[in-house]
Amino acid sequence: xxxxxxxxxxxxxxxxxxxxxxxxxxxxxxxxxxxxxxxxxxxxxxxxxxxxxxxxxxxxxxxxxxxxxxxxxxxxxxxxxxxxxxxxxxxxxxxxxxxxxxxxxxxxxxxxxxxxxxxxxxxxxxxxxxxxxxxxxxxxxxxxxxxxxxxxxxxxxxxxxxxxxxxxxxxxxxxxxxxxxxxxxxxxxxxxxxxxxxxxxxxxxxxxxxxxxxxxxxxxxxxxxxxxxxxxxxxxxxxxxxxxxxxxxxxxxxxxxxxxxxxxxxxxxxxxxxxxxxxxxxxxxxxxxxxxxxxxxxxxxxxxxx
Amino acid sequence: xxxxxxxxxxxxxxxxxxxxxxxxxxxxxxxxxxxxxxxxxxxxxxxxxxxxxxxxxxxxxxxxxxxxxxxxxxxxxxxxxxxxxxxxxxxxxxxxxxxxxxxxxxxxxxxxxxxxxxxxxxxxxxxxxxxxxxxxxxxxxxxxxxxxxxxxxxxxxxxxxxxxxxxxxxxxxxxxxxxxxxxxxxxxxxxxxxxxxxxxxxxxxxxxxxxxxxxxxxxxxxxxxxxxxxxxxxxxxxxxxxxxxxxxxxxxxxxxxxxxxxxxxxxxx
Numbered sequence: 001x002x003x004x005x006x007x008x009x010x011x012x013x014x015x016x017x018x019x020x021x022x023x024x025x026x027x028x029x030x031x032x033x034x035x036x037x038x039x040x041x042x043x044x045x046x047x048x049x050x051x052x053x054x055x056x057x058x059x060x061x062x063x064x065x066x067x068x069x070x071x072x073x074x075x076x077x078x079x080x081x082x083x084x085x086x087x088x089x090x091x092x093x094x095x096x097x098x099x100x101x102x103x104x105x106x107x108x109x110x111x112x113x114x115x116x117x118x119x120x121x122x123x124x125x126x127x128x129x130x131x132x133x134x135x136x137x138x139x140x141x142x143x144x145x146x147x148x149x150x151x152x153x154x155x156x157x158x159x160x161x162x163x164x165x166x167x168x169x170x171x172x173x174x175x176x177x178x179x180x181x182x183x184x185x186x187x188x189x190x191x192x193x194x195x196x197x198x199x200x201x202x203x204x205x206x207x208x209x210x211x212x213x214x215x216x217x218x219x220x221x222x223x224x225x226x227x228x229x230x231x232x233x234x235x236x237x238x239x240x241x242x243x244x245x246x247x248x249x250x251x252x253x254x255x256x257x258x259x260x261x262x263x264x265x266x267x268x269x270x271x272x273x274x275x276x277x278x279x280x281x282x283x284x285x286x287x288x289x290x291x292x293x294x295x296x297x298x299x300x301x302x303x304x305x306x
Numbered sequence: 307x308x309x310x311x312x313x314x315x316x317x318x319x320x321x322x323x324x325x326x327x328x329x330x331x332x333x334x335x336x337x338x339x340x341x342x343x344x345x346x347x348x349x350x351x352x353x354x355x356x357x358x359x360x361x362x363x364x365x366x367x368x369x370x371x372x373x374x375x376x377x378x379x380x381x382x383x384x385x386x387x388x389x390x391x392x393x394x395x396x397x398x399x400x401x402x403x404x405x406x407x408x409x410x411x412x413x414x415x416x417x418x419x420x421x422x423x424x425x426x427x428x429x430x431x432x433x434x435x436x437x438x439x440x441x442x443x444x445x446x447x448x449x450x451x452x453x454x455x456x457x458x459x460x461x462x463x464x465x466x467x468x469x470x471x472x473x474x475x476x477x478x479x480x481x482x483x484x485x486x487x488x489x490x491x492x493x494x495x496x497x498x499x500x501x502x503x504x505x506x507x508x509x510x511x512x513x514x515x516x517x518x519x520x521x522x523x524x525x526x527x528x529x530x531x532x533x534x535x536x537x538x539x540x541x542x543x544x545x546x547x548x549x550x551x552x553x554x555x556x557x558x559x560x561x562x563x564x565x566x567x568x569x570x571x572x573x574x575x
Contacts (some may be wrong), residue, residue, distance in 0.1 A: 016406045022399035026392040026459050027415055033456035034419045037430035044433055054436070105329050108319070112326030115317040126568055131333055133564040135517045137534050138553045141541060142336035145343070145351050145550075152339055155352045185333065205316045218319055243423025245520050250541055260425040267429055267524075277433070280426040287423055 038284075045277035053271045063274035067282055084262070084279075091259040094173060095241035098180040099234050102188040105181070106233060110192035111222075114199065125193065132186035140250045143179045144170060147251075171253035179247040184240060188233040195229030196222075228301050235294040239287050259283050337557065344550035351547055361551040371552060374536040377447070381532060382515035384451050389458035389515075390466075390508040394500070396459070397466040402475060419457040427457070428524035435525055445527040453525050454515045461514045462507035465571060469503025502570050509567045513560055 045063050047055040067084060113124040131139060146153050147169040154166035169175050199222065207217040223230070245260030252258070257265070259279065266276030344362070348355030365371050393416075400412050419427065435449045477499070481491045519534040526535060533556065540549060 015403070019399035019403065019406070020408070023396040023412055023416075026396035026463070027412065029388075029392055029452070030415060030418060030456050030459060033431065033452045034422070034427055035415070037427070037434040038422065040434050041426070041430045105325060108322035108325035109329040111319060111322050122572065127330065128333070129568075130561060130564060131337060133513060134337070134557050134560045135534060135553075137517075137519050137537055138340070138556060139336070141537070141545075141549065141553060142340040144541070145545075146336045146339060148352075150350065150352050152352045182333070182336070185329070201316055208314075208316055214319060222319075240423070243425055245425045245428075246538070250538070260423070263425055263429060264524075267432060273433065276429060280429050283423055284426050287421070291421060 041277045041280055045274055045281055047274050049272045049274050051271075053267070053273060055273050060274070063272070063278040066275055067278045087257050087259060087262045090173070090256070091242055094177055094180065094258065095238050095244075097177055098184060098241045099188075099238045101177070101181045102185050102237050103230065103234060106185055106188035106192055107230075109185075110189045110196050110229070113189070113193050114196035121197075125190075128186050128189050136183060137246055137250070139183055140179050140247050143182050144175075144250055147175055147178060170251065171255060173252075173256055175251040176244075176248050176256060176258070179251040180241050180244060183247060184237045187236040187240070191232035191236060192226065192229040195226040195232075199225055228298065231294065231297055235290055239290055242290075243283055243287065340550050341554045341557070343547050344554040346547050346550075349546055351545065351550060361547040362555075364546075364548045365551045365555075368548070370531070370536060371533070374531045374533045377530065378516055378532040378534070381447060381450050381454055382512050385454035385458050385515045386462070386508055386511040388451075389455045389511045390462045390504060392455070393459050393462035393507055393511075394466050394504055397463055397470050397503075398496075401467055401470040402473075416463055417460050420460045424457075424520040428521045431521065432524040439527070447530065449525050449527075450522060450530065450532075453521050454518065457518070457521065458511035458515050462511040465506035465510060466500065466503040469500055469506075473499050506567055506571050509563050509570075513563050513567075516560070 044055055046059055046061065048058040048060045048062070050056050070082070070084075109128070113121055113128070116124055145151050148154070149166040149168065149170065151170075153169075154163075157163045158166060169178070203221055203225070204217055207221045212220065243260055244258055245264065248256060248258040248261055252261070254261070260283075263276050263279045263283070266272045266279065270276070343351045343354075345357050345359065346355055347358035347360065396412070396416055400409060400416075403409075431449075431453050435453075439445050439449075473496075477495050478491050481495045482488075486494065517534065518532075519538055522532050523535050523538065526532070531539070533552070537549065537552065
């Protein structure tokens, strides 16, 4: 009796060991080219910048201090790092704006797809996802061509006599916002659709039976029921927006920086690798907090709805 | 009274269809414009001057474009195959089991590349690979392949895991009952059933690697441009429809792969 229990335990032990061996290659590769380097970034953020980039092996917390504060060269006092703060705030502002705009466009679109006949829903979803799986750079480039001064938008507006001279959109915050909305819209539509697809329209019908207006049905029944989708979509759009690098680089033209570009600058012309490392970790922490918030929310709503 | 309400649809919301149609239109407008002007005879990307294939010809004769394209495909092929093999093994190890110690850890580990902003991974790799390059003197494509493989694993893992979770162990148990060796069970039962998931994962990984800009831009050594990083470099200048032509071909390939992926994963569910 105890011998069978013993064999069973040994079998289970062997099984777990086999499963560790099987997953070892994937874990090793990710450790080598993702998690490991991230740990090195933590170390680098506590070192001193070298004269030609790279670092000197001397401990220093200067990088972390200068993420938020800057030393006044004349008085030697510490103040808020205005330049960083400005870029930081712009990143948050643009990301929030992108999230709200994609929600405003994505909500009706997801609703439209979810209320199509069952057969055609997959097709509509496919139509939304195609641009998403095509190259991000190409999509950004496509937006650039449309909004540039000589692009079709300005050409058309001038041609129609609506404006007399092309409006400068490219290389402004607006350009970055338009680009990010365009690029991340599918990330909003997909989770919204996923929760709208499960929407029980008997509840909507009950609302109308009780003389609710369309607006009231929308705000009191539909929105609360698809809230998990709204939260998921918002997180999915906000996170990549905050870390965006390609879109601000191409559409902001290097003048309108976001966090991603500020980080790059420290490894290029800025020659301050520790500061770049500290900024990168700051971004990572913000993203992690947003993710953690989402995971907790998702777990909570799962428990509520079984 | 009743006939007055017969047109009333409980699913309708005013303006939603308009916004949705507008969305679909705006989503495709830039892409369609991009493709149309690839065929422009003139140098403009906004004023149509007649149909021509000259920009495709220009791209075809541009040595740097061809070189970058070949490099992109090389990296994506190796990275996608290695990532898919590793992801398949990992998926087999993390599905169809009772929860064991370290399972959650494995999930988090495998999905980690998806959670960290790409720019952060990019500078992290820059730091580490710069040191290794100096220490070993090797500066070949290996760095790019390892980096791509790592971020391809979670993408390959997703469809394979989904497929595995929809397969129960009945057939495998039956085969084992009939005295099949574990290896035979795997090659004759598990693998054929899992195949659609593996193909889907492979294609997803290939597209993701092909599309990458940020990590490649930071990891590549001189003269190691992939097609996306080459394009990123060109966008700083005044662009000609040659870029549209390159993008059009690139788009076509991506859409083709995604379409096949879509049909495979739809058939398998």
